[in-house]
Amino acid sequence: MKKTVGIIGAGIGGLMAGAFLAKEGWQVTVYEKAVTVGGSAGTYARKNRRFPTGATIAFGLEDRGLLDTLFQQLDIRISSDVLDHPMDVILEDRTISLYREPSLWKAELVRAFPERSDDVLDFWHELEQLSEAVFGVTATGVSLPIRRMVDLGKLPRHAVSHPGSMVRLARNSLRTVEDLLRVHHLETYEPFRQFLDAQLLDAAQIDCTKAALLPSSLALTIYRRGSFYVDKGIGQLSEALAERIKELGGDVRTASPVEILILEEKKWRIVTKRRSELFDTVINNSGVSFGEGTSHAEAEDFSWGAFRIDALLKETFRHSVLDGRPLPFAAQIVPDKKQTVLYTDGHGPVYVTFQPAYNRKNERIEDELMMTCSIHTQSEQWKSLSQETYLQKKKRVKEAMFEEIQRVFPVQKYISSSEAGTPVTYEKYLGKTEVGGFPLTVRNAILKPKSVHSSLSNFYIVGEQSFPGPGTLSSALSGYHAARAIMKDRK
Ligand SMILES: Cc1cc2nc3c(=O)[nH]c(=O)nc-3n(C[C@H](O)[C@H](O)[C@H](O)COP(=O)(O)OP(=O)(O)OC[C@H]3O[C@@H](n4cnc5c(N)ncnc54)[C@H](O)[C@@H]3O)c2cc1C
Structure with a gap:
């Protein structure tokens, strides 16, 4: 049987x-x-x-x-498409475009962080070396913590053939991303820190002060390995x-x-x-x-909740507004400091994606673009509110996110519909307020x-x-x- x-x-x-x-x-x-x-x-x-x-x-x-x-x-x-320009990270005073192609990415680091480009390149070089070592170990299928022999996967064989990489991993195992910033004297270089924080909040659910260096090295460099629109x-x-x-x-x-x-x-x-x-x-x-x-x-342990907006845009937005500028698949917009709602009711960057729209039957709707937007939020803040307070808070966060998006991508007049969801919405459909x-x-x-x-x-x-x-x-x-x-x- x-x-x-x-x-x-x-x-x-x-x-x-x-x-x-x-x-x-x-x-x-x-x-x-x-x-x-x-x-x-x-x-x-x-x-x-x-x-x-x-x-x-x-x-x-x-x-x-x-x-x-x-x-x-x-x-x-x-069936998927590799993203050559997966994301723009928009800080107050600069934009960093992520590219898959390593030489474009190195040139972008130099362009985006001219004040400290040598140190930033050195930091990135070390991050990539670590990421290679972490990837090698992850690919062995090891599952931590080791409770049975089976959890080791092919790690023992890998360790024997890659002693140097194992030493590098051991040496860095207890370090945070901030520790590596310190090694390169970058810990007080705000633009680079803000960029890393934006990336890490989505990938590691925490900023560089506390993010573990080993998994973060893989997360921060993964766009060169490949990111995909399915x-x-x-x-x-x-x-x-x-x-x-x-x-x-x-x-x-x-x-x-x-x-x-x-x-x-x-x-x-x-x-x-x-x-x-x-x-x-x-x-x-x-x-x-x-x-x-x-x-x-x-x-x-603490986990985040998510606040999301899904919107439909007229496809003409892509052609009329951007003046030939390429639209990245996604953008992380670090909110303006004046946008207090997004520093209290929300947390971290506003994450926006643009993708083709499909109907229920999975047929492409040619003249439409789908825009998804999300921000981290503390799910506790959304529980036990009166209906009126809940709706007001939802409206407030939605408007503040749209304001930030509008600052970078003038989408407003192209939006045909939009709807927001909170941690309470997640609980209703997926049974939990905390996700990620x-x-x-x-x-x-x-x-x-x-x-x-x-x-x-x-x-x-x-x-x-x-x-x-x-x-x-x-x-x-x-x-x-x-x-x-x-x-x-x-x-
Ligand atoms: C806004 C947002 C954006 C994200 N963006 C990305 C991204 O771009 N790329 C990426 O790789 N990751 C992203 N993530 C993270 C990623 O989506 C999740 O980490 C991953 O999908 C979690 O998968 P899981 O297998 O843990 O299960 P979950 O997706 O958490 O699924 C759990 C399932 O259990 C079901 N369930 C709950 N209670 C019950 C019950 N009582 N009985 C039966 N079923 C139940 C739920 O309905 C749900 O379907 C994002 C997450 C969020 C919230």
Whole structure:
């Protein structure tokens, strides 16, 4: 008889685990609260359009990249475009354009930071060397903390053949990004610091003072490895995984929130409104707790909430306003200091993306552009407000974000519709107010990373809260690590 696994949450981590287990002959059942799969890297439908729920840029899809390798093993083909100019970071006094091509990027560092260009180039050189070492180790499939031999992946062989890189990693393991800034006497060079802070808040959920250097080195340099617009949106990654699970005989049940989880002898019972089923093994990818030890959400660590706006623009915006200036795929706009709302109700840069619009049936709408905007916010601030205060706060943040966007991209008269969502909206649809995982501090990333194993028997925890951390690529890797551990544990 086939071994059975119940997966709670159809985020990219849970689906990746499910697809690998289904491929190995497990009977997989995925339970998803929302009506669509993908979690914060999925889509939702409104006004006959498909909007992203959160994530927009994919990583690891380059040939033999970390995600590409997993999809190849699952015989899944993903159609995507590499982004040559993925992002502009807009500071008060300058704009930094990220480029994939290394020589363009080096020239951009010199252009954007002329006051300290030599030190900035040296800093970047060291960051890239570290990033190479971190990438090499990540590609071995190591899953921290090491609880079983299987978590080592191919690390031992890699360590023997790359002793220099292992020494470099050990030497830098407890350092923060600020420590590296200090080495290059850049810690008080504000423009460069602001640029790093903007990048790190999205990638590591924390600024350079506390961001662990090792994972940050990979996050800050990843655009040279490749960042991608997935054809028809990043939600296609999860949809492809869900399809694969079904092709392999599994079941993906949307609109099926899990309500209760019970350990009965050696099996797990998953209870939803309509069903009650027993499984040999359970994976929790939901990021919410179903009782002690069932989720890393029980840890006291802080995570951010997100405030988002989705808008539709007339495609003419691209041609009429920018005067031939290339429109980056995304922009991070560091708010004007006078914009106090975005320093109290929101936090960090306003993140904007421009992408093609699709309708519910995934057909391209030629004369439309989709603009997604988001900012970090403390989810606690949005809970327990009266309806009136909540709506006022939502309006205030939305207007302040639009003001900042308008300053850089004059979109106002091209907007045909827009809608905002808060941490409360996330809770309604995805069951949690906090999204994006724990900040990658030295403690969270190196000293006490959160395992895919749990203290409960035949119970695993995957997603952005488990090692290696936030983002679609990391969540997907945690799903793969859990599947590999389960196959070994239940042999
Ligand atoms: C605004 C925003 C922008 C982002 N941008 C990017 C980006 O550009 N690139 C990038 O790589 N990453 C980005 N991220 C991060 C990325 O989206 C997440 O880290 C990743 O998608 C998390 O995946 P996950 O597997 O942990 O699951 P999640 O996406 O958290 O999914 C968990 C799933 O569990 C379901 N669930 C909850 N409760 C229950 C229940 N009781 N029963 C059943 N199911 C339940 C939820 O509905 C959800 O579908 C962004 C995140 C946000 C919020």
